[in-house]
Amino acid sequence: MDFDLSPDQKLLESTAAAFIRKESPVTRMRALREDSVGWTPEFWKKMADLGWLGLAFPESAGGFGGSFVDVALVIEQLGAGLVPEPFIPSLLAGTAILRAGSPAQHERFLPSLIAGDTSLAFAYAERGSRFDPTWVESTATREGSDYVLRGEKVFVENGQAADAIVVSARTSGGPGDADGISLFVLERGAPGLRVTPVKTMDGRRAAMIGLDGVRVSEASRLGPEGGAAGVLDEIVDLGAAAACAEGVGVMRTVLQMTVDYLRTREQFGVKIGTFQALQHRAVDMFVRTELARSTSIMASIRVADPDPVERRTAISAAKVELAIAGRFVTQQAIQLHGGIGITDEHDVGLYFKRMHVLNVVFGDEEHHLARFSAQPSFTRGIETTAS
């Protein structure tokens, strides 16, 4: 095993950290809370110029052929700086197009994304689906050579601004069936595509996406009709792995913030960091952060594993660990800041809220616990000789 970053990866990480510290301090995200889009094309372009938007895509598609470990390094820094640009939704939609799409579809969507001229969104969750990507009630009905899409997708990150949205819809079967799910890529402004922006609890924007009889041609379908479940599962797991990486950035930042505060805040004539009760709490925050980081690394590596069981157990483990650690670390960060931590003007609350969002998206703790224990690997090794 080797957990060391290559020189290139180290450079990528330190460049990203320095760039975000300088160009996107948390004050920028704060100001964008009042903006109806929630991010800026200028910053998006800068991210493209640094090569980040092409990192996940092979050279054949105009990208830089990085691994997800590389991508996760960048995402962790985006988490550390609470950068609101739609990196993850664009990554997911772009990857869906890359995996399932035709060369023509690649050409249509990927170069402009990699150049930072467009952004994408990925819409899979529905009102009744909770975190199950196969629970698709939206339908895509064939009419001649067209499809007509009806249904609703909820909390679509960057749905408010995306130039195109990848959506799942059912071409056959019923909710919960793996067969019969298809993916479509819908362009902004398509008739019947209803975009209702919503403010999310972490101060960002997303959208509820209504499919009110959106008519598209076959050319909008990604991959074979009814065969999208596998890709969908992979993309949702990619989202979960990305959430883990971002969460590690969040945890590392609030840990540092808290340790700095314990070193400087005085009560009872001493620095509060001299109280052993608080030292041990800070240590537990550190321990939890390191463990979440470890499972996040595991998830980054396994997300590309061809064996779906290996992939799913690793992703689910990481997502559960993220939830436990992330909640603990951010809650304690507020607690140890005392009253100042309850104010909106202090950054620690912004990280706390972002952590909640990361815990929910792409499957919460309960969902991933259930999925982890449902994998065949869970009972492997306990077979008796009797049968």
Add this chain to the structure above:
Amino acid sequence: MDLSFTPEQSAFRDEVRAWLRTAMPAHIREKAAIDAHFEHDEIMEWHRILHRKGWVAPHWPAEWGGPGLDVARRFILTEELELAGAPALSPFGLSMVGPLLMQFGTEAQKKRFLPKILAGEEVWCQGYSEPNAGSDLASLKLRAEPDGNGSYVLNGQKTWTTYAQHADWIFVLTRTDPNAKKQAGISFFLADMKTPGITVRPTLTIGGTPAFCDTFFENAVVPAENLVGPLNGGWTLAKALLGHERTGIAAVGLSTRAIRRVKRIAATTLERGRPLLEHPGFRARIARLEIELTALKMANYRAIVSAQEGHAPGPESSILKIRGSEILQQCFVLAMEVMGHDSLSWFNEAGVIPGLEQWVASSFNYTRATTIYGGSNEIQRNVIAKLILNLPSA
């Protein structure tokens, strides 16, 4: 030992419930049903309704307009009000400075202030904490100096003053002898918020509401008759008041309601077409929390019975504060989990999520404060370690 309430106590509970069914105006009832945040005016409206009924200050003696209920009935009344989701009244007058004045105030002070607190004509806030005096309250610096004309001049700053923007009066701890050792030079004053030189600046909380303020004093002149208790004897009052603040801190009614809300949301949230409430994993988690709340409730009852037998609430109240605050926080963590994607919404802007209990996210954020205010849980643990377990100091 006996776990049941007496028939008289149960009859009283029925009476409260029956009254509550009709007492809340429709607009308050609607908000109560979804546990929405109440505006100051609505809280005061409810204050006056309770006042007319004679129930606004269950813990006040009849002499000062209290209903003369025994401890158990007071508890029942409070619990039923919480369970009904009635607006929580501002505690600063009714539960803090009111009882304190009864104990330490002059006759003139009692006559001047208590009736107006009861009637809701004057609203109070608490000026204890300062930027450098939080857990270490005794290091406070707000100065009160005699001006030679029988008044005191106040200079300095208080912080985290909850709802100071709505208050008519503030009670403040001030430093009146800078040379005495920390606790010895502190005095307790009452100040009219309209006094020239007193200004407030509301601050947004992470719950998205302006709940607390910075309060500034610049040459604010306060008459000597507003000193409560002896000059430089304020620390005794400060501690007595914190004792009052901690009664009811277990918030059993709030948590009971919060768990009901979790179940309500889980009953209407579907997972693979079935209500989440039927999901064994979630049921077990809700049950575990409910059982922890039951333990707290029983501990609370024990404390009440002990109080009824005439024992003053001691450091044991820290048990209620620690668990009460933690359980309330857990209720909101669970509510957010049950809500799934809906929990991502901030106030259900534009009403895009049908039936969404839109205040959950705000409360989830804000309840991080319950383990901090009123003496943080770390400080409560220090209290138990020292005063109950008799552990030595480092």
